[in-house]
Each structure stands twice: as structure tokens, then as C-alpha cells.
Amino acid sequence: MVKTLKIPTTLTELEAIGEDATLRFPASFEEYLEWVEKCEFTIEYFNNEIVIMGNASYFHEKLVIRIGYLLTLLLENLTGFSVLGSNIKIHIADVLSPTDFNADVSVVKGEPAFVTLPSGKKSKAKISNPVIVVEVSSKSTISHDFGDKLLAYKKIDSLQYAIFVSQYQPFVTVYERKGPHHWELRDYTQMEESFELMGQKLTLNEIYKDIEFEK
Structure with a gap:
């Protein structure tokens, strides 16, 4: 199930999101923990969703x-x-x-x-x-x-x-x-x-x- 989530993992992909963007992906806490290890940047978890913010200015x-x-x-x-x-x-x-x-x-x-x-x-x-x-x-x-x-x-x-x-x-x-x-x-x-x-x-x-x- 984790592999079906199309989540950016590299800094290049994060930069493409833009500074003002916020992305949310429904996921279990266990899936979130796996993606923490995959991502080159910080991600958060709330209300059964992975939350990704654009780069800070x-x-x-x-x-x-x-x-x-x-x-x-x-x-x-x-x-x-x-x-x-x-x-x-x-x-x-x-x-x-x-x-x-x-x-x-x-x-x-x-x-x-x-x-x-x-x-x-x-x-x-x-x-x-x-x-x-x-x-x-x-x-x-x-x-x-x-x-x-x-x-x-x-x-x-x-x-x-x-x-x-x-x-x-x-x-x-x-x-x-x-x-x-x-x-x-x-x-x-x-x-x-x-x-x-x-x-x-x-x-x-x-x-x-x-x-x-x-x-």
C-alpha cells in the first residue's frame, strides 16, 4: 500500500511544489514512519494524513x-x-x-x-x-x-x-x-x-x- 502513495521524496521535488504549497496524503501512521525514512526533507503527520510543506523562505x-x-x-x-x-x-x-x-x-x-x-x-x-x-x-x-x-x-x-x-x-x-x-x-x-x-x-x-x- 505504501508504494501506491505518490509522495515527493527529493529536495528537487520539494522545490517544484513552491513555497506556498501544502500537500496532504491519507496514510496510516506506519506508512508515515516509512516515508520519514525515504524523504530528504521533513514531513509531518496529523489526522491520519502525511502533511508536506513547501520550502521555507x-x-x-x-x-x-x-x-x-x-x-x-x-x-x-x-x-x-x-x-x-x-x-x-x-x-x-x-x-x-x-x-x-x-x-x-x-x-x-x-x-x-x-x-x-x-x-x-x-x-x-x-x-x-x-x-x-x-x-x-x-x-x-x-x-x-x-x-x-x-x-x-x-x-x-x-x-x-x-x-x-x-x-x-x-x-x-x-x-x-x-x-x-x-x-x-x-x-x-x-x-x-x-x-x-x-x-x-x-x-x-x-x-x-x-x-x-x-x-
Whole structure:
């Protein structure tokens, strides 16, 4: 059955999709795991579908690196935090469909909870216990970020913050957990505005410093 899926596997095929495209292929989780090994790029899994995004733009990646750098500085004086890049998968167990997402930036407190694969082996590339996830939203990913991903992220018991950063204008949306089923939502649109993460302050001026917005 896996061989019947016409899924791009090479970087050349991914480039042909374009930056603003999103492809979805119905598949079992076992089929998805096989395609993870075949593809030269990152793929995700949600709602019994393989999800493939087009290549990220220069503007997106520059902002992602900036945020990772800021979080590293912000948390370096606190004990036990690790800032991780987008190749680490966030796994969310679900009765209807397991989920594998790649956040643009994630943060773990303490030891990472590595995921056990169906083979019985632990994957060092999958974790299930982030305390912070960050998505830099583009035109092609914004509905996926605020839809599929946000719904799944809220199921992670360890997660304290889900942050969405626009690459087109100063606009940061922060979801902060206030209780088991209680999330507080705040939007920040002014460069001088700030918000707290783990008791540490971060401003939009810092996030968007030297960042040119994609038109």
C-alpha cells in the first residue's frame, strides 16, 4: 500500500511544489514512519494524513534563528532548559490518530521524553514533553499553525506556552497555560510591547531586530 502513495521524496521535488504549497496524503501512521525514512526533507503527520510543506523562505528562516538565539539567552541563567531546532519532532499521542509535528523552535525543561517507536526502539529525534513551542507563520502555514497544530499542542500536558510569530508584520500571539483546560490568549502588535516566558521578559523589539518583513 505504501508504494501506491505518490509522495515527493527529493529536495528537487520539494522545490517544484513552491513555497506556498501544502500537500496532504491519507496514510496510516506506519506508512508515515516509512516515508520519514525515504524523504530528504521533513514531513509531518496529523489526522491520519502525511502533511508536506513547501520550502521555507529566507525571511522565515532568519526569524526562526533569531527566536532560537533569543530563547537561548533568555533561559541560559535558568536551570535545565534546552532550546531545540525544527528537526526535532513533537509527538502527541491520540486515540484517533498519533501526531508528529516539527515546531520551528521548541524548549524542553529537564530530560527530554523520547518517543518509543512501534519497533520498540526509542527515537532520539522525537520528544513528547516540550514546555514551549514557537511557530513562525507564513501565508501557506498560518491556517495549519492556528488550526491543526494549536489543537494538538494544547493536548501536551507539559506545554506552558504556544507562540506564533508573523513574518509579515510585528504580530506575536502567545497562548499561556493557566490550568489543565485553561489557556490565556494575548496578541502583541507594538514593537515596545513585551511578554514573559518562564518569568523572563521578551520584547517585540528584540524579536524583530534587524528583521526585514517579507512582502
